[in-house]
Amino acid sequence: MSKKLTTRKEDYSRWYNELVVTADLAENSAVRGCMVIKPYGYAIWEKMQAELDRMFKATGHQNAYFPLFVPKSLFEAEEKNAEGFAKECAVVTHYRLKTDPDNPSKLIVDPEAKLEEELIVRPTSEAIIWNTYKGWVQSYRDLPILINQWANVVRWEMRTRLFLRTAEFLWQEGHTAHETKLEAIAEAEQMNNIYAEFVENFMAIPVIKGVKSENERFAGALETYCIEALMQDGKALQAGTSHFLGQNFAKAFDVKFTSKEGKQEYVWATSWGVSTRLIGALIMTHSDDQGLVLPPNLAPIQVVIVPIYKGEEQLEQISVVANEMAEKLREVGISVKFDNRDTYKPGWKFAQYELQGVPVRIAIGPKDLEKGSVELARRDTLSKEVVPQDMVVEKVKGLMIEIQENLFERAKNYRDSHITEVENFEEFKEVLETKGGFISAHWDGTSETELKIKDKTKATIRLIPIDGKMEDGKCILTGNPSSQRVLFAKAY
């Protein structure tokens, strides 16, 4: 922590990249487009995983694990899905290297070890999973199948950014199979609701729920439910999607069941996922020019205690107080780090924990020992106050809730003040360029119009709101009739 971060105003995109790296969350690797998730970043992901996993299990889902590779013949079975991912997939063609005859210290691909059929590194697992479900489903008694997988996937993106878009990323993907269409739709909606609940309550990121237009739908889905968040630069970010897949995959992989009435029917499907991309959303929603700001629910370290001292003896006296305080905080379930390293000065530590977004910092100096007090600083508001030592536990317990709520409210105020209704295309363009955010506008419902708007402005339909009221209006581009506003934005 030697030099200052680029500010958001100076260069938002650079601010983001610098922050990810200097806060020790992740870094680029030697592999094009793939990142290394560092321990501090991974600890956030672990907290996200634990909570999501709990929510999935509470709604009857179980985890399983399917192969990393998809044989090409399975990959291409569901045509739209294949088409959607074929352009950006890593392909394994050989299974052995051998010594280079021209240079014995080098290895080359052994041409004799060519695979009969190429293997695709999964960009998503519908194909391999539905090929497996075929063997699992005979009768209605075998349904529903409610399975989730925690896995890595690979999409060979050309332009990558840490967390937001990487060639390999970590995610969970749910894949469920149902007797009826209605049951599958209910599942897809339920999981979208779970995502919304998780992202809002746990990550303190407000989202809007909706469905995607046909253009933006998942390749192979009949309906894509989604949650969309708004970043501080006015761009939207898709935070999670849940797909109603109809019978597309059941038909592609011939997955039928005998119904209660004794008929052979195709199974109905859903899939749903969130990924390490959410960490990008977390960073861009809450952080500021001083660095990361983490909601207490996701902070690997919730409270840091920094001693301010001269000499061994003072450090020892402060340590007694600090260790006791840390112990009491841990007893109420708060994670605490007492940073008593003498290789770094307090000022450096303050800056470092500010950069890393630790929600509460407690400083204890010689005067605090005399007065029985500590200095307590909040990362979200950058405010400080002096608190009696015997009130620290109560105070911090309260702050964990208060900070979590404050971050959500702050982000929600920003988001709400960046939803603009417009009535025509001129307004649309102006708001997009000057203010950004979500633009609520009428649209005639055609892909053609949507693509034209995208072409002219780079904005896409982020969602058709689920709770949006019906309202007659005219499409901002074509003037054709519309019955509901949709939300446009530029997006990550």
Added chain:
Amino acid sequence: MSKKLTTRKEDYSRWYNELVVTADLAENSAVRGCMVIKPYGYAIWEKMQAELDRMFKATGHQNAYFPLFVPKSLFEAEEKNAEGFAKECAVVTHYRLKTDPDNPSKLIVDPEAKLEEELIVRPTSEAIIWNTYKGWVQSYRDLPILINQWANVVRWEMRTRLFLRTAEFLWQEGHTAHETKLEAIAEAEQMNNIYAEFVENFMAIPVIKGVKSENERFAGALETYCIEALMQDGKALQAGTSHFLGQNFAKAFDVKFTSKEGKQEYVWATSWGVSTRLIGALIMTHSDDQGLVLPPNLAPIQVVIVPIYKGEEQLEQISVVANEMAEKLREVGISVKFDNRDTYKPGWKFAQYELQGVPVRIAIGPKDLEKGSVELARRDTLSKEVVPQDMVVEKVKGLMIEIQENLFERAKNYRDSHITEVENFEEFKEVLETKGGFISAHWDGTSETELKIKDKTKATIRLIPIDGKMEDGKCILTGNPSSQRVLFAKAY
């Protein structure tokens, strides 16, 4: 659960495969050598993960995530390691598919999307991780690095078996970096001890600790610590390894640090891992001809309650008792399933839970309602007893400990009775063929002799015991002097 399992005596290998599939643990997939880990099998892995993760963190390790792919130039940097894995690695050569011009419903590899440098799907991550550590280490203050990764790896094995040897498997791999040789050795030993503790106390599998001979060492290691278990067919199984890597990787990737004395020195390394292979060991250690036997610590369902009833009314009455009992058991942390499905008969359920190794089964019938009793059956001993309903919680709590201990003792007795000391090669061959197990014998310490013995008998040195006493003797093959017995066995 319609037909009986092949017995262990009839065909051990077939018994194992049938058991894995019928108990719903895993199955083969459409991808050569890759398995699908089904929810019941994955739930066991999750319990293993949770406990190991806790143990790693308690000893100061943090999780992180490194790329799936290793560029060929990095892969070949540490020569021995590269040589060890080059023969069995999956190679990504292209990043796109395109529509087959001869058959528009098919996809082919796009020859224009050939990677400049091939990517190896990680068989292990030393190369990619040490290339990363290079950027993380400047001074002694940056050490130690104590990192673990939960990941999938791929080794293109030609003969695969569910859990025991699969082309893709799940594992954890620890990779640590240290200032001194002694510290690195201590770390490697510590992690081997943690593995032993975990496998013995949590999985109820007795193990012997030791180090590998040069032949059996990890490619690139100076010393490989290991734990070895014995399966019921007399074959050994390597249950975990921890490697002291010396400065091999630091030199290959030029990872140096400035020491306290201001000198530039290479970093010392360890790596250590256990995998889903341990589930194979779990199955083969405890299970019997009726099916799986699970230690309570790892059982996804610890207690199953099966109602025995005629008609709705009886089921309702039994359900009241069963639900209350389940609730009380859950309150003391025991996982319970009340299987009130009316699509299956009690006999079918009994057989199914026996096959799936549920440690305790409670049956409640009309007579039990009258008498206030239940029938309680133990999976490990296949014994039954009648227990008053109000004593069930205490009884089951005790059984969780008792069954765990009993399984360990049973396996330990078997193992201990299958360690045979031999004095010459005739004896060696006879014991190997008739009894199997570990054979404790003198060896002259040369790779040449070890390979000759392997050639003649298929047995290898499983380990040089760490706690083995020194004893003068003569090598069973060459008669050359030896100062310590080593353990030979045929192995998985």
